Amino acid sequence: MIELKNISKSFAGRDILKNVTTTFQPGHVNLVIGGSGSGKTVMMKCMVGLVEIDKGEILYDGKVFSGLNRKDRKPFRQEIGMVFQGGALFDSFTVEQNVMFPLNMFTTMSLEEKRDRVNFCLNRVNLVNVNKLSPTELSGGMKKRVAIARAIAPKPQYLFCDEPNSGLDPQTSIVIDNLIKEITEEFSITAIVNTHDMNSVVEIGDKIIYLYKGEKWWEGSMDDILRTDNKELNDFIFASKLAKGMKR
Amino acid sequence: MSPLVITMNWLFHLGRYWIFIKELIIKPEKFSIYWKQFLRELDNFGYGSLGIVALTSVFMGAVITIQTVYNLVNPLVPLSAVGIVARDSIILEFSPTMMSLVLAGKIGSSIASEIGTMRVTEQIDALEIMGINSSAYLVLPKILAAICIFPFVVVISMFLGIFGGWIAGVAAGVISSADYISGIQDGFVPFNIIFALIKTTTFAYIITTVSAYQGYYTEGGALEVGKSSTNAVVYSSILILIFDYVLTQLILT
Numbered sequence: 485m486i487e488l489k490n491i492s493k494s495f496a497g498r499d500i501l502k503n504v505t506t507t508f509q510p511g512h513v514n515l516v517i518g519g520s521g522s523g524k525t526v527m528m529k530c531m532v533g534l535v536e537i538d539k540g541e542i543l544y545d546g547k548v549f550s551g552l553n554r555k556d557r558k559p560f561r562q563e564i565g566m567v568f569q570g571g572a573l574f575d576s577f578t579v580e581q582n583v584m585f586p587l588n589m590f591t592t593m594s595l596e597e598k599r600d601r602v603n604f605c606l607n608r609v610n611l612v613n614v615n616k617l618s619p620t621e622l623s624g625g626m627k628k629r630v631a632i633a634r635a636i637a638p639k640p641q642y643l644f645c646d647e648p649n650s651g652l653d654p655q656t657s658i659v660i661d662n663l664i665k666e667i668t669e670e671f672s673i674t675a676i677v678n679t680h681d682m683n684s685v686v687e688i689g690d691k692i693i694y695l696y697k698g699e700k701w702w703e704g705s706m707d708d709i710l711r712t713d714n715k716e717l718n719d720f721i722f723a724s725k726l727a728k729g730m731k732r
Numbered sequence: 733m734s735p736l737v738i739t740m741n742w743l744f745h746l747g748r749y750w751i752f753i754k755e756l757i758i759k760p761e762k763f764s765i766y767w768k769q770f771l772r773e774l775d776n777f778g779y780g781s782l783g784i785v786a787l788t789s790v791f792m793g794a795v796i797t798i799q800t801v802y803n804l805v806n807p808l809v810p811l812s813a814v815g816i817v818a819r820d821s822i823i824l825e826f827s828p829t830m831m832s833l834v835l836a837g838k839i840g841s842s843i844a845s846e847i848g849t850m851r852v853t854e855q856i857d858a859l860e861i862m863g864i865n866s867s868a869y870l871v872l873p874k875i876l877a878a879i880c881i882f883p884f885v886v887v888i889s890m891f892l893g894i895f896g897g898w899i900a901g902v903a904a905g906v907i908s909s910a911d912y913i914s915g916i917q918d919g920f921v922p923f924n925i926i927f928a929l930i931k932t933t934t935f936a937y938i939i940t941t942v943s944a945y946q947g948y949y950t951e952g953g954a955l956e957v958g959k960s961s962t963n964a965v966v967y968s969s970i971l972i973l974i975f976d977y978v979l980t981q982l983i984l985t
């Protein structure tokens with residue numbers, strides 16, 4: 485479980501996150517939704533320690549994570565996988581080397597075992613016969629999927645995905661959503677997914693957190709969200725004609 | 733900009749540079765991976781720069797020889813002095829310093845743009861997430877590889893420079909082969925080579941750390957990567973020239 489306690493972050497005097505308090509349960513897909521610029525990416529980077537928070541506390545399974553130095557964060561690191569908004573694949577490596585990289589660094593698996601794990605992960609994201617390609621030879625959606633494969637390869641306990649299905653076609657999008665859902669339940673991991681894809685919200689959201697201008701404006705379950713009378717949230721999720729049809 | 737702002741700016745970079753360097757000195761997560769990176773960089777810096785080094789060295793030697801002949805109008809000085817002058821200026825100054833400037837342009841800019849691109853495309857963040865000390869992983873193998881391979885490159889440059897001088901002098905008919913060869917053997921001081929290699933390793937360290945620093949702290953996008961790359965070449969070249977002077981003063985006088 486991950487707990488955020490009153491975390492705040494500002495950049496050059498601009499408050500980006502304001503007093504956010506929430507929890508993320510294991511075995512659940514936690515969705516963070518919100519408009520562009522509402523602070524989703526910043527919140528995720530704070531949670532994984534790429535950005536240091538100004539105030540508040542972040543706890544992983546009751547252990548304080550915020551404020552630790554690099555050395556003390558090491559044990560947490562092995563349990564964290566992250567998919568960046570832009571993929572962030574290492575472009576001097578092939579697809580296979582990318583996915584194998586965390587295994588090379590931190591495990592004592594044999595080459596055979598590592599190959600098997602890489603192929604297994606690439607299969608899970610519906611990628612075959614791309615092992616020897618370089619990231620520059622992939623489409624945007626394929627890069628995203630390789631990034632997901634790389635994140636899940638070392639079997640993390642916490643999986644962070646920053647807009648995993650932006651730039652994917654609706655079908656692949658659903659494949660990725662279901663994959664996140666499956667591994668979350670199968671290995672009882674804690675998944676945190678930033679998205680503004682309403683389809684994902686309906687399909688996989690166990691818990692939904694709505695950020696509005698850096699504040700946690702609303703949180704609740706999938707059922708709650710369709711019945712909410714929170715104005716900003718309603719404006720956000722029922723912005724499209726299609727979504728309006730879902731309103732109960 | 734006021735002088736105060738400029739001074740503050742320099743102090744800021746100096747401080748951050750030291751912290752950057754301090755972070756590099758760690759026990760590698762996995763030695764074999766660092767070793768692989770090191771070998772890759774050796775190949776990249778050594779073999780990869782032989783072409784440009786060979787070309788510039790031969791022409792540099794040629795020009796030095798012809799200019800020395802041209803300047804040496806005193807009939808009392810034997811022509812073999814041309815060989816002495818060419819040899820000493822190539823070994824002491826031109827090979828170590830000029831080749832380092834050439835390599836600052838080639839290697840410095842590529843280090844800064846490689847690391848800068850990794851920064852702006854979040855590849856460095858991806859390393860950090862995995863618990864890898866990104867600066868050490870990316871920079872340490874480069875520094876060590878440059879320090880190991882630059883001396884070899886510079887020694888090759890010395891040979892080629894002296895060889896280029898011989899070709900040019902003889903081809904232009906301004907000095908006989910015998911004069912030149914007796915000149916380059918006359919009063920040879922082996923310590924000059926050591927001195928040149930001390931300079932070279934210092935410059936190798938400057939080029940790699942300054943360029944990596946510039947790349948590592950890039951903020952923004954492609955435009956800023958370009959700026960970092962330019963800054964890397966400019967600052968490493970300035971520092972090379974300053975340290976050339978300092979080391980010459982310290983060691984040769």
Ligand SMILES: Nc1ncnc2c1ncn2[C@@H]1O[C@H](COP(=O)(O)OP(=O)(O)OP(=O)(O)O)[C@@H](O)[C@H]1O
Nearest residue numbers: 495496500518519520521522523524525526527680
């Ligand atoms: N390193 C930074 N320095 C200064 N401001 C930043 C920095 N990172 C983010 N911001 C600001 O924080 C705000 C929130 O950005 P963030 O990237 O979290 O938005 P987001 O919710 O992820 O949006 P999107 O859905 O478009 O990805 C933006 O206004 C952005 O300008």
Ligand SMILES: [Mg+2]
Nearest residue numbers: 524525569646
């Ligand atoms: Mg974002």
